[in-house]
Amino acid sequence: MTVDVDNYRFDFPQAVDAYKFDERDPLSPHYHGATALKAVDVMVEMPAEYVFIEIKTYDDLADFKKEGKTYDDNEARKYLIRTLSRKYRETFLYRFCEGKIDKPIYYVCLLNLDAALAGYCRKELARMIPTGKANRRRWHKELLAKTSLFVVDEAAWNRNLTRWGTCEYLGE
Amino acid sequence: MITKIKFENFTAFDELAVSFSPGINILLGENGTGKTHVMKALYAACSVIDTQASQTYDQKLRSVFLPNSIGRLVHRSQGRNSGSVKVYRNDGSEPTDRSIGCHITTLNKAEVKVLRWNEDRRNPATYIPVKDMLANAPRFRALYSEKHIHFEEIYSDIIDKALQPIPKGKPSKERTKLLEILNKSISGRVIEKNETFYLRNRSGELEFTLLAEGFRKLGLLYMLIQNETLTKGSVLFWDEPEANLNPVLSETVVRILLELQKMGVQIFVATHDYVLLKEFELAANGDSDVLIHTLFRNGDGNIRCASTRDFEEVSPNAIDRAFQSLLDREINKAFEK
Numbered sequence: 001m002t003v004d005v006d007n008y009r010f011d012f013p014q015a016v017d018a019y020k021f022d023e024r025d026p027l028s029p030h031y032h033g034a035t036a037l038k039a040v041d042v043m044v045e046m047p048a049e050y051v052f053i054e055i056k057t058y059d060d061l062a063d064f065k066k067e068g069k070t071y072d073d074n075e076a077r078k079y080l081i082r083t084l085s086r087k088y089r090e091t092f093l094y095r096f097c098e099g100k101i102d103k104p105i106y107y108v109c110l111l112n113l114d115a116a117l118a119g120y121c122r123k124e125l126a127r128m129i130p131t132g133k134a135n136r137r138r139w140h141k142e143l144l145a146k147t148s149l150f151v152v153d154e155a156a157w158n159r160n161l162t163r164w165g166t167c168e169y170l171g172e
Numbered sequence: 173m174i175t176k177i178k179f180e181n182f183t184a185f186d187e188l189a190v191s192f193s194p195g196i197n198i199l200l201g202e203n204g205t206g207k208t209h210v211m212k213a214l215y216a217a218c219s220v221i222d223t224q225a226s227q228t229y230d231q232k233l234r235s236v237f238l239p240n241s242i243g244r245l246v247h248r249s250q251g252r253n254s255g256s257v258k259v260y261r262n263d264g265s266e267p268t269d270r271s272i273g274c275h276i277t278t279l280n281k282a283e284v285k286v287l288r289w290n291e292d293r294r295n296p297a298t299y300i301p302v303k304d305m306l307a308n309a310p311r312f313r314a315l316y317s318e319k320h321i322h323f324e325e326i327y328s329d330i331i332d333k334a335l336q337p338i339p340k341g342k343p344s345k346e347r348t349k350l351l352e353i354l355n356k357s358i359s360g361r362v363i364e365k366n367e368t369f370y371l372r373n374r375s376g377e378l379e380f381t382l383l384a385e386g387f388r389k390l391g392l393l394y395m396l397i398q399n400e401t402l403t404k405g406s407v408l409f410w411d412e413p414e415a416n417l418n419p420v421l422s423e424t425v426v427r428i429l430l431e432l433q434k435m436g437v438q439i440f441v442a443t444h445d446y447v448l449l450k451e452f453e454l455a456a457n458g459d460s461d462v463l464i465h466t467l468f469r470n471g472d473g474n475i476r477c478a479s480t481r482d483f484e485e486v487s488p489n490a491i492d493r494a495f496q497s498l499l500d501r502e503i504n505k506a507f508e509k
Contacts, residue, residue, distance in 0.1 A: 114492060115495035115496040115498070115499045118499060119495065119498060119499055119502070148506065150503055150506070156499055160500055161503070163507070
């Protein structure tokens with residue numbers, strides 16, 4: 001099952017379903033529709049799990065600049081983490097309403113960061129989503145398991161996540 | 173400025189030639205790929221033309237490498253009984269490079285050949301070793317000159333450089349700017365009394381032995397800038413600036429190095445540090461001249477060098493590989509259920 005999104009081609013040979021989740025075309029069977037909610041780019045249903053995929057590149061930070069806010073490195077970093085966490089949380093809500101959180105969920109952020117920065121970004125993102133149980137006494141469920149969040153680039157995807165499928169950058 | 177080095181059967185190298193930038197040269201590579209050897213061979217060559225110098229190239233090589241005998245500097249390989257190193261320099265306006273070379277045999281014979289190398293005594297070279305020496309400076313120089321103690325000469329040399337007197341007059345604008353940056357980072361200024369270094373600030377004077385080692389490194393830089401050891405036409409070699417330095421201070425180090433390069437100091441840095449390299453990448457702009465040299469072993473186990481100005485093109489990159497491995501293991505661990 002092949003999905004082309006944001007200049008990337010994903011191929012999930014074993015997927016039950018895989019489609020562009022942030023679909024804006026009202027005629028598409030996968031039309032998102034809840035315009036107030038942020039959405040990840042790709043939704044994959046595997047036999048035993050769901051995989052949420054969000055693609056972000058440095059160029060996407062241009063959106064942040066367009067918002068007219070003061071731009072500095074610190075704010076751009078916060079913007080990136082805030083956006084990635086919000087996309088996950090609101091997609092989770094959407095899937096809850098669809099009745100589709102019946103399998104373990106994985107969240108993969110496909111970013112063009114090197115491995116060291118990806119490690120840092122994962123740590124910040126895990127805190128912001130948050131992964132695991134934020135309140136051990138009161139929470140009985142997790143938004144996302146601590147070990148189910150990955151921040152990768154194309155090469156790291158193809159080294160480590162081929163159990164789901166492959167990812168290829170198609171160019172601009 | 174140093175333009176090139178050529179090795180033939182010398183220490184870790186069978187055959188290697190590396191051309192350098194007149195600005196900043198960053199040496200990368202795993203342990204055992206000869207980064208420090210390149211810097212020491214260059215430093216020894218530069219030291220020969222230092223106005224204070226009294227040693228020949230082979231003598232200086234012997235004292236900075238500290239082998240049991242000079243013949244030990246010949247690369248160990250079958251059928252080889254001699255090796256050589258040759259260093260080239262050019263002030264930028266000369267039609268051909270000056271050079272100095274040393275040919276060494278396993279029978280401990282050394283022959284030095286020079287081409288206009290010693291005609292002008294300048295380019296004072298400074299080598300900052302991995303270990304801090306300022307805290308151990310008191311009486312170390314006397315001990316080093318009077319007794320046989322097993323220390324490479326770079327450790328004694330750096331104390332000599334730090335103890336150079338401060339020139340009279342007002343420091344230049346660039347120098348004042350650099351000292352202010354360091355002043356802010358270490359919260360004070362460095363002074364010296366009877367070969368003992370202190371950090372002086374509002375709270376008083378703190379001996380270097382009581383100061384964090386990272387601050388001592390910046391303190392050394394302070395002294396070298398203040399006494400104008402690092403000045404136009406000089407060469408700075410810094411082995412692993414990141415050692416004992418909190419990564420937060422890497423930004424300051426890189427800022428200082430880039431400013432020194434703009435002032436006309438040629439710089440050689442050997443590093444294993446992601447943060448330092450990233451700081452160079454982020455800070456590099458039109459004014460900066462940074463060349464990255466990656467030393468690596470080829471399929472035959474021989475050391476080769478790949479040089480690039482593009483940080484994304486650095487290959488093989490041992491630092492990135494280490495982070496990739498961490499990332500891969502973290503992901504794979506998540507699936508081990």
